[in-house]
Amino acid sequence: MGGLTRDLTEHGIATLRYQFPYMERSGKRPDPPPLCHATVRAAVSTARQLAPGLRLIAGGRSFGGRMTSQAQAATPLTGVGGLVFFGFPLHPSGKPSIERAAHLSRIKVPMLFLQGTRDMLADLDLLQPLIEKLPPATLRVLDGADHSFHVLVRSGRSNADVSREMMEAFCEWASSLPQNE
Secondary structure: OHHHHHHHHHOOOOOOOOOOHHHHOOOOOOOOHHHHHHHHHHHHHHHHHHOOOOOEEEEEEOHHHHHHHHHHHHOOOOOEEEEEEEOOOOOOOOOOOOHHHHHHHHOOOOEEEEEEOOOOOOOHHHHHHHHHOOOOEEEEEEOOOOOOOOOOHHHOOOHHHHHHHHHHHHHHHHHOOOOOO
């Protein structure tokens, strides 16, 4: 997340990073969803307090993005105008399914999914048709990238190329969102 935060900052995007309690404890097993949702809500509240008037986009990388989407689906996050997922974990590795996405249809704010073509946690053959049914949702596929947005050397692309493409896609999408009222 440090590199992602740095890239966003270089594009003039303010970020608020936080950790779930299990991460603070250096635990391996994630906290129960209700605790994770409460953590997301606390982070959103803090962001609103620290940067009133700025457009607020919530989301995260992998598990953090999924917990943010679940929180938003349960009860909309106050002031959040969009969600971004840096590698949405659609399913466990090697077990393709769309069960983890059932809640997404309840989200009414725009969503951006940034996914690599080699992401073992999001089979694009499952994710693409799912996203097409989720207005307003956008999928940006990053060629050759895995779940951590790394590419193979033989691909002819670099991790920096993927980061640039990802930031351009995010900035373009974010600038299309309506301003906070």
